[in-house]
Amino acid sequence: MSIIEVQSLRKDYSTAAALRGVDLVIEKGQWVSIIGPSGSGKTTLLNIIGGLDHPTDGKVFVKGTDINALSEDELSVFRRENIGFVFQQSHLIPYLDATENVMLAQYFHSLPDRKEAEEALKRVGLGHRLTHRPSQLSGGEQQRVCIARALINNPSILLADEPTGNLDRTNTRNVLELLRRLHQEEHFTVVMVTHDPYVTEWAERVIKMEDGRIITDESVSG
Amino acid sequence: MSLFQAEPFLIGLKEGAKLSIAFLVVRAYLLGLKREWLLWFSRLLVVVLPILSGLCLFLPVTPKTQSYISLSVGYSFGLLYLLSLGFLYSEARGEDLFGVLSPLIVNRVTLSAFMVIAGALFVLPDLSGSLLYVKTQAELKESLGPFLNMLGAFGVSAFSLYFLLKNRSERLVSLVGLPQCLLVLALIKLIGGGTRGFTELSLIPSVQKGLMKLIHDIVHQTFVTLMVPDHPILKTTTWNFIGILFGERVSLWLSLFVLFVPLFAFVMSYLNSPVEVPEGIELPAQRRKYKRQIKNKRLLRAVPVFLFMALIVINWFAQRNEEITRLYNPEPKPVVAEDNKVVIPISSPGEDLRDGAVHKFTVDVKGEDIRFFIIKRDDGSLVACLDACEVCPPEGYAQGEGYLVCLYCRTPINIQSLGKSGGCNPIPLKALITDRDVQIALGELYRKWEFVKTKHSKSTIKR
Ligand SMILES: Nc1ncnc2c1ncn2[C@@H]1O[C@H](COP(=O)(O)OP(=O)(O)O)[C@@H](O)[C@H]1O
Numbered sequence: 001m002s003i004i005e006v007q008s009l010r011k012d013y014s015t016a017a018a019l020r021g022v023d024l025v026i027e028k029g030q031w032v033s034i035i036g037p038s039g040s041g042k043t044t045l046l047n048i049i050g051g052l053d054h055p056t057d058g059k060v061f062v063k064g065t066d067i068n069a070l071s072e073d074e075l076s077v078f079r080r081e082n083i084g085f086v087f088q089q090s091h092l093i094p095y096l097d098a099t100e101n102v103m104l105a106q107y108f109h110s111l112p113d114r115k116e117a118e119e120a121l122k123r124v125g126l127g128h129r130l131t132h133r134p135s136q137l138s139g140g141e142q143q144r145v146c147i148a149r150a151l152i153n154n155p156s157i158l159l160a161d162e163p164t165g166n167l168d169r170t171n172t173r174n175v176l177e178l179l180r181r182l183h184q185e186e187h188f189t190v191v192m193v194t195h196d197p198y199v200t201e202w203a204e205r206v207i208k209m210e211d212g213r214i215i216t217d218e219s220v221s222g
Numbered sequence: 223m224s225l226f227q228a229e230p231f232l233i234g235l236k237e238g239a240k241l242s243i244a245f246l247v248v249r250a251y252l253l254g255l256k257r258e259w260l261l262w263f264s265r266l267l268v269v270v271l272p273i274l275s276g277l278c279l280f281l282p283v284t285p286k287t288q289s290y291i292s293l294s295v296g297y298s299f300g301l302l303y304l305l306s307l308g309f310l311y312s313e314a315r316g317e318d319l320f321g322v323l324s325p326l327i328v329n330r331v332t333l334s335a336f337m338v339i340a341g342a343l344f345v346l347p348d349l350s351g352s353l354l355y356v357k358t359q360a361e362l363k364e365s366l367g368p369f370l371n372m373l374g375a376f377g378v379s380a381f382s383l384y385f386l387l388k389n390r391s392e393r394l395v396s397l398v399g400l401p402q403c404l405l406v407l408a409l410i411k412l413i414g415g416g417t418r419g420f421t422e423l424s425l426i427p428s429v430q431k432g433l434m435k436l437i438h439d440i441v442h443q444t445f446v447t448l449m450v451p452d453h454p455i456l457k458t459t460t461w462n463f464i465g466i467l468f469g470e471r472v473s474l475w476l477s478l479f480v481l482f483v484p485l486f487a488f489v490m491s492y493l494n495s496p497v498e499v500p501e502g503i504e505l506p507a508q509r510r511k512y513k514r515q516i517k518n519k520r521l522l523r524a525v526p527v528f529l530f531m532a533l534i535v536i537n538w539f540a541q542r543n544e545e546i547t548r549l550y551n552p553e554p555k556p557v558v559a560e561d562n563k564v565v566i567p568i569s570s571p572g573e574d575l576r577d578g579a580v581h582k583f584t585v586d587v588k589g590e591d592i593r594f595f596i597i598k599r600d601d602g603s604l605v606a607c608l609d610a611c612e613v614c615p616p617e618g619y620a621q622g623e624g625y626l627v628c629l630y631c632r633t634p635i636n637i638q639s640l641g642k643s644g645g646c647n648p649i650p651l652k653a654l655i656t657d658r659d660v661q662i663a664l665g666e667l668y669r670k671w672e673f674v675k676t677k678h679s680k681s682t683i684k685r
Pocket residue numbers: 013014015016017018036037038039040041042043044045
């Protein structure tokens with residue numbers, strides 16, 4: 001069953017086109033990596049799938065919903081109930097501790113629940129960092145907080161844009177192993193953008209982009 | 223004589239507005255329930271009940287019927303208020319008021335019966351009170367004019383408000399549950415439930431008086447039973463304390479407090495009580511979302527309750543000043559004693575003790591100005607009392623409609639009950655009442671006034 005369907009997607013900027021006709025179907029529960037050189041349109045594609053950006057042309061269906069037909073309010077409700085985001089920069093609130101950062105996501109979704117937030121941090125291996133501020137955490141730990149935050153509202157899709165871009169090999173490996181475990185437990189769909197071939201080793205399917213187009217699309221048996 | 227008469231016209235407007243606003247709120251509640259037949263039933267009631275209250279016109283207009291109707295307006299307000307508290311309480315506890323019995327009790331027959339009762343409580347006392355009042359006017363003027371004015375205004379305000387607010391009221395659906403619905407009915411009654419035309423448009427003064435009396439009596443009784451009689455330390459301080467307690471302002475707030483505390487407590491526990499998430503919802507985020515929805519719904523439903531409280535506060539204070547200026551408090555007339563007694567003629571030029579007003583006198587005994595009054599009770603008999611009670615500093619009494627008010631503690635005293643002693647009742651005087659005059663011994667006046675001044679014994683003085 002497909003959970004994301006992208007049809008002849010175009011995104012034009014005044015200077016150039018970022019996406020020049022992308023068609024893509026992603027199955028529910030799949031872990032997909034999108035790899036390509038800088039400027040190939042990966043981030044643009046991911047943002048449009050996540051409803052953060054609008055296409056110039058083409059359609060995006062997420063869980064059967066044409067997300068560009070939604071109003072801004074409907075879209076933000078749809079996003080917070082179905083999609084979790086992780087970015088290269090952690091975007092954590094500096095004056096809230098780890099638990100509170102996770103609780104904030106709960107708050108915007110429905111109600112904050114400290115116990116649940118602490119459980120989520122324990123599952124990403126941060127049981128000993130519950131009350132640390134982002135500045136007191138390493139880059140890898142910050143990215144784990146982001147993962148806990150992205151998954152706290154049980155999204156069916158996790159969109160990640162270079163989540164390990166700022167991490168060294170060891171930390172990259174740890175974060176990806178963690179994500180793999182959570183993915184196996186919770187069966188959400190992962191779409192991860194990267195320029196680093198090492199990261200694609202965790203994916204079930206690797207899509208290569210260049211110059212706003214998909215050039216290869218292959219399944220890998222883990 | 224002009225065709226237009228302001229008072230019955232206003233009464234009609236008021237009753238029409240009450241009926242249509244109440245119906246719109248009930249309708250919003252029933253729309254939310256999505257039970258078509260209840261809606262139809264309420265439409266039936268809103269037509270039948272006003273017609274039924276017309277039956278009261280066959281009653282004779284006597285002060286007695288009128289005071290019964292006034293009472294029933296007050297009691298029906300109280301009942302609606304208590305009912306709504308009950309339902310609010312059960313909603314706050316997250317359980318049905320009737321618990322396990324509810325499937326047995328809540329069926330078509332009982333629901334309709336409940337609607338009939340609540341509707342009757344709301345419509346009948348007020349409307350028949352107003353109708354009877356207008357009937358007295360019609361009898362005075364010997365014309366149907368007042369009725370026509372009232373009916374015309376009733377129709378105009380009922381229908382115009384209904385059609386004006388109909389669509390807006392549909393937005394109320396998420397705001398009103400059963401307790402909110404009953405509370406609004408009680409509020410409408412409280413604010414607009416007076417049945418004596420211009421002199422009493424609202425029920426608030428009488429509810430205020432009733433509550434103050436209740437509190438006063440409770441506190442007074444507590445003190446009387448708790449106190450060691452004649453304890454030298456307690457003696458003065460306690461009276462001062464009671465004095466502060468029943469200063470005008472404190473008693474006002476106290477009675478508001480009594481009305482609000484249960485309401486407030488229920489709303490808070492309603493808002494804060496934990497949400498039971500149904501079995502099927504398993505993901506934590508889904509459970510949170512469910513809780514959020516329930517909490518939002520509760521918050522919305524708390525709005526009319528807080529609105530209710532705000533409206534009462536506003537009206538409470540608006541009514542208060544009006545009430546005080548309405549009191550009758552004549553200057554005491556000096557009389558002179560002869561043969562160790564005062565003799566006051568029942569009927570003298572310019573004064574008749576039997577006219578229903580309070581007649582105050584003052585007499586000089588051993589350098590003391592002793593104040594007392596004589597008044598006719600409802601049964602026609604005269605009664606003489608000191609212008610002071612056992613409890614408060616002797617500031618005396620003023621007269622309202624059908625009651626005296628202690629000027630110090632504002633406790634209302636029913637005129638018919640004058641002659642009883644104790645508490646805040648004016649201290650009764652032994653008097654010889656003949657066909658021509660009222661005679662009171664100076665010794666009686668002096669002995670009881672001395673008690674008031676010194677309060678040297680806390681046990682009730684013997685008559
Ligand atoms: N806001 C923008 N305005 C103009 N051009 C943009 C904007 N965002 C992205 N682009 C251009 O679109 C292309 C794709 O960018 P992006 O999707 O960020 O690539 P990637 O994430 O693969 O590095 C790039 O050429 C970039 O310069």
